[in-house]
Amino acid sequence: MDPSSPDAHDWIRQELVKPEYQAAKPTWFDLVWKAVGDGLAALFQGSGGDAGPVLLAVIVLIVAGIVVAAFFVFGRPRVNRQAAASRRAVLGGVDARTAQELRSAAAAAARAGDWALAIEEQFRALAVGLDERTLVSLSPGTTATEFAARAAAAVPEEAETLREASRAFDDVRYLDRPGTESRYQLLVALDQRLQTRRAAPPAVLT
Structure with a gap:
């Protein structure tokens, strides 16, 4: 088949929409993580010896963001579940x-x-x-x-x-x-x- 022919183009498009190819595409998380990594790499390479304080600030902000997100996603529901569980044997019944x-x-x-x-x-x-x-x-x-x-x-x-x-x-x-x-x-x-x-x-x- 001639790679430049319309039939070849259609075949390629049909092939690329198959699940195995779609699964190989990077997720939004992969893209964000790559962007963060590229930014840190550029910071190291472009700033030389002055990158230390700036890099530290960036890392602190990233870690703080992760901690805050984890608290709201995992911490608060866990507290609610523990509070509900503590009431399950209260007043002679199982109730949350x-x-x-x-x-x-x-x-x-x-x-x-x-x-x-x-x-x-x-x-x-x-x-x-x-x-x-x-x-x-x-x-x-x-x-x-x-x-x-x-x-x-x-x-x-x-x-x-x-x-x-x-x-x-x-x-x-x-x-x-x-x-x-x-x-x-x-x-x-x-x-x-x-x-x-x-x-x-x-x-x-x-």
Whole structure:
């Protein structure tokens, strides 16, 4: 076949679009890395002995960029996963939902008239919400009573209501007692108040 003929050109184009040729093409990462390497090489060759400080600054910027990118890509999700995992054994259940997801589940159960489930989900929402705001620290195995005590230390004006909320949770969760709308509404109101509260300042010793 004549290499200069139209048929030869068509054959070459068809051949080059085959997967094995496309796979051999450099990726955008390869191109960026090559550009960085070429720039550093030019810096070495063109600046002579004066390249040291400039090269160091370039390397520091590149490393800093990689660290920042790695933090946002890998670091933050890892923290979220660890925080979610720490809540999985909290309050007698396996759960990694957010406070807002738990509130939605509680509201759905309330609309269905399942007050026991609504109370359980709403109490979890309350606990996880305070944990997300770092007002109370939850750990695997934390009970409703322990959570109420920790929360009362952070928000002492709600201590009695928190104890009542923990009793409502224990009643439906462990004692199989029927939930009531009034107890569910108590939890909802408490959760709404706590969303606007700040932790009590530490006592000043004199």
